Amino acid sequence: MPNFLDHSRLILKRSPAAIALVSVGLNLGMPLVLAQSPETTDTVTLFNRAGASYQTGDTTFSVNTNQIVLDFDNSRLLTDPLGRVVGCAGEPLADYRGFLIALYEATGPLQTELGPLLVLEPSPTGIPPFPPGIVNVNPENKNPFDLGETEALGNPDLRGQFNFLLRNDQIAVDATYILLIRPPLGSFLDERRIQIRITAVAPNSFTYVANALDGLPLSLDNPSMMNQEITIPRAERNALVVFTTFFATLCQNEAIAIQKTADRATVTPGGIAVYRLSINNLSTSSLENVEVRDRLPLGFRLIEDSVQGIIGENPAILETQVNGRDITFTFQEPLPGGTPPENNPLARIVYAVEITPDALRGDGRNIAFVEGDRQDNNFTVRDGPAVYNVGIRNGLISDLGTIIGRVFEDKNFDGEQQYGEPGIPNAVVFMENGNRIVTDENGLFSVANVLPGWHAGVLDLTSVPGYAPAPNEKFIAEDRTYSRTVRLEPGGMARMNFAVTPLIPGEDE
16 A cells, blocks of 8 residues: 655656655655745755666666755745645545645644634745745645645646745744644544644744644654654755644544443442453554453452353454453454444453452442554544442342440459440540440440451540549450450450559559
């Protein structure tokens, strides 16, 4: 499939005079031509040299290098970007009719919003603004320019090209424009927006930054390139400088989509739910290495034997990796893509999960992401999160437990309350989460609906004046401490006792 690099080579074959101008930009993509007038002279002389050779039979003939000299009127020389709109992989589009390309002034706090159309002057007459061999496809300097006009130029290599002529006063520091490419209505391609901001202007060069406002890369060779700073040098006596910048590629901004559903809206511990993931290829290219990352809610456990993959109506092989609550599904074959994208088959993943009692501590929120690589240009495409919430009902199973305890006077220092050892009413116990519990008239307290795990409680001695922690001759680890720790099993019960003894007069509290 031809790309724009092939197109540049075709120009060189037909136009030796363009060799010195275009060869700088051959390796990176779309050549952009800027003509900028020197400020010190009234006329600019452009020197262009070219050489060629050809072969007839066994004999090779060489042509001596010639020099072409062109004089330009400095007062009328303009600045003109020249480029071409191509498809996702750098290929020419099948039909350019209805595709509009325009330059707008940038507005907004970040200068990322479209302002008014940039006012351009008609192309000058009598003075060629382009070097020999370069065709002005927009001689009337229209803004916006309909790329469909290039279909009638009779040269297939000019299809999709565009150029605008800018005045010298429009090249200034902080001048910011937005290049917009708009497909016709009903096209499966999305529009492009690229911000062009000039950051420096020097006698022999100027610098600008191109930013992709649409999330698509600026280079087919570097899928992560969303912005690029370029400095444009100008030779001492050259009025034209050729350099390479972003690809004007038209593609699908949203090339993949993911949705998630389940077979029920609420679940209970001990039950089973079935999740369905739908992955839609919205691009004109097949997608390789498609990977779905799915994070299950707390207490949901994958039933690995239940995983099934489908592409269209055919079974698909999936590689499944489980890491705790994180599951990764990888398709072992590409997701087909074509034109139009709405005819691409839908890919689906179906699996079942078991709901454990731990689900009662979670929120039932499931999150899934998808990513893959386009086959035509190797760009990585992503979508997500796809979120699905299920309600969690207690049912007959709950992992919440209860802590019971008492504050009492321990007369024999064994840590247990026996007959004749009274409870201490209105004693205050603080739990580790800040909850404040007061004992009843018998010194008893309880805390319901407590999560399983380790918990700690501290006796507030100011609430039991005249008492101190009792020595414990049976459990040395708890001897005369103010706190207690217990481990609560799921759905279980734990005991937290505080033994106290009356203060001996004169003893430190």
